[in-house]
Amino acid sequence: MxxxxxxxxxxxxxxxxxxxxxGYAQTGLVVSELMVHPLSNAVFTNEYIELYNNGTQVIALEDYTLQVANTSIRLGNYYLAPRQYILLVAASAAPHFERYGNVMPIQTWRILNNINGTVSLLNKEQMVVDHVSYSNNWYGNPQKRNGGWSLERINPNLPCNNGNTWRASEAANGGTPAQQNSIWDERYVPxxxxxxxxxxxxxxxxxxxxxxxxxxxxxxxxxxxxxxxxxxxxxxxxxxxxxxxxxxxxxxxxxxxxxxxxxxxxxxxxxxxxxxxRSSTSLYNDLVINEVLFNPKVNGVDFVELYNRSNKTINLRGWRIGNRVISTEDLLMEPDDYRVLSSSPQRVQEDYPNAVSENFIAMQSLPAYPNERGIVLLYDQQRLIDSLFYQSSMHQPFLADVKGISLERQSSEEDTNSKGNFSSASTLVGGATPGYRNSTDVEKKVEKNSWWLDRKTFTPSGNGSESILVFNYAFSERNPMLNLTIYDSNGRVVNRLIRNKSAGLAGEVIWDGRNEQGALCPSGIYIYQSEIHTSEGHYQQFKGSFVLINAGK
CATH class of the missing domain: 2.60.40.1220 (Immunoglobulin-like)
Structure with missing residues (x-):
């Protein structure tokens, strides 16, 4: 439309x-530089106003009047050639500036205000040909606004003066009197x-x-x-x-x-x-805390993942994680979207290569999340939208080391802090799923535990999909631990492929046909045995056979 x-x-x-x-350019006499706040310990200890002739004709300055605030000063008899500068300075300061170029001493100098002020040029008809209403905000640098640096016009051909067309000098001595400005750029468009x-x-x-x-x-x-x-x-x-x-x-x-x-x-x-x-009011749990890494790998960083479980687009502008603002600009999050908050998205992606980079939001810092226990708070402005109280005991009890393993939300529909709703991410997927669907998400839960192969025959010495064997699983039990062992036809262990790993509710395990020493196995019939067990006492075993064809053996 x-x-x-x-x-x-x-x-x-x-x-x-x-x-x-x-566009069009302003031609004629213009104000091109202002030293309004000199310092006694700086290179320039006196004020100056620089004028520039950006036209093609010689300009008689006696036809012009300088107006500083409410004070009018008639300029003296001087002819300014095209593309030339002249400095207007107090008569007492003129000797200090003569080495820089053209100087016009002003007997009744009007002191320039350090914070803000106006400087205008009027022609002989008393029409304003250039007007600068400057402010110390124009410096664009908190240190330079304290004095010792001039304000320079970026493009003297533009017929306007504002905070987009002036900036603090970048010259090493603090200014460029009677010279081309340090930030000069005639192609600049504000x-x-x-x-x-x-x-x-x-x-x-x-x-x-x-x-x-x-x-x-x-x-x-x-x-x-x-x-x-x-x-x-x-x-x-x-x-x-x-x-x-x-x-x-x-x-x-x-x-x-x-x-x-x-x-x-x-x-x-x-x-x-x-x-x-135009954002509507966010309701409690429109957006939820979906995954938290509070005990990262060595030299790693924490992250918090958010999930939009509502049916509307949410603008994260002004939202906070704890006392940290997520974004000061519009940042839209569509329904079913994920966003990962981290102080170093690059580091998280290095630790978890499957992370979805476009779903990261770089933060200057996150609140402190201790390794033993802590709280994650999510606000829309001042309104609490979600909160998670976590502790390390929420991890899988069978995991020997939880460093680098996140806690994932298992159901977006259940209350955030309901018992068992957060548990360890599957170690089979690397221990975290930043920026995409959780490995323990019960929304994809099945009615019964299942284990199956894509094919019953594979050739590890070949190419393409037939060179690997894919074991697929889908479990109805929450937080299962998985073991998978490969045997030859004589019942001897070939490869203990998975040893007590947290599996998540669905996924796959790939075998490349190599034994534990890294050598390709010979052709023959092989047997797999997988088993799952949970902290609630559930145990189940799966067995099956397949054929390995190795052209080299």
Whole structure:
């Protein structure tokens, strides 16, 4: 579904730039650098304002007025050639700057405010040709805003000045007076950051940074709404925000795509898009804790896996695991999706090669999860959605070492803390299943224990699927431990393939036809014997035979 509205007045919506169509440049006299906060122990101990002629004609500076805050200063008699700079400085500081280039001493220097202020250039008709309303937020560096560094214009050809077009100097001495700026980039095109402040039934309010002042719309500008059956009925533009009013109520838990075409920002025509998501209130256990690794392998890291057991898309923006925020941006999780929270997804994937990498969320850190016992808490904002009290005794009692083995949820329908709902992941799958279905998931439970072979004959010296023997199993007993032994036709042990491993409820075991010494077995009839046992006392044995054909023996 695609609905659109033509733009008839000035407004804005920006998320990501898709294409730059065309643009225009500002030519003439511009402010290109400001040293507003010099330090006595820095290279530059005095303030300066740098002007630049980015045009093709010589400019007579006496035709211009510098305005700092409410103070107007008529510039002196000087002709500034194209692509040249001149420094405006207090008369007493002029000798300190002469070695850098062109300098114009100002007898009545107006001190620049360190935090924020305005600097404007007016022509002889008293029309503003350039205006800079700077802020110490423009530095983009907390240390540099404390002084000793200038603010530099990135692209002096753009007809706008805001927090996207200025930044702290990267020069080693703190500035580039009467020289090309250290961050100079004539190809640079700025973008606007937009945040969704409020989503109501029939309106969306966006906050715009840094400013809407540099935005305009042409007669061909257009808003297009995609993925839902509604359109933009009207809009209102405030000084710092934009409100869109929709033709119908916005849907819940459904991504909405809005495209803007032919937007002019800083003189550049752009096509931009934003995705919105209106989240309904999450209910208890919409999302559940599904797997926890709290005793990782040596040099490994903990992880917590979440599972969306609801029938709706959930936005993890603002959610917390303990006191750690999962995401400050929109992060959608579809029904039946898994997400793994870890401080080092790469390390988890190294320890568990079957991990699904696209389901990981990198965290700066997780809460501390002690090896003996602890609690995992999941919040939607301040609302508790799930909690798990775990302890090491929840692991399989037959496991000699549980390091590197996770606790998996067995049923998403049962209460998180119901007895037996968390148990050891199958060691046959590596001891954890990060990012995919749990090995102990009882939702795939069968009525009775089953054990079977894909084929009764295999050729380990051959190629393809017939070169391995696959033992399949599906168990009705929870938390079974498995043994599997291969015998030759005389009853001699060939390979004790599985020795007291936690199996999970379903899976497979592969044999490549080699004995315990690693040598290929000779052709013949072989017998397998598998057995399962549980901590509740259940024991069952399976036996069968198969034929091994080895062309070499």
């Amino acid at each position: 695609l609905n659109s509205i033509k733009i008839k007045q000035k407004c804005l919506l920006i998320f990501s730039i898709l294409s730059i169509l065309d 973008t606007i950051r937009l945040t969704v402040q409020e989503i109501n039934d029939e309106s969306i309010v966006f906050g715009v940074f840094p400013s809407v002042a540099d935005v305009s719309f042409g007669q061909h500008s257009e808003i297009t709404v995609e993925t839902v059956d509604l359109s933009i009925a009207r809009y209102e533009l405030g000084t710092e925000s934009l409100t869109l009013y929709t033709s119908a109520a916005l849907t819940w838990d459904t991504p909405i795509a809005i495209h803007f075409r032919d937007i002019r920002y800083c003189g550049q025509s752009q096509t931009v898009s934003i995705s919105l998501f």
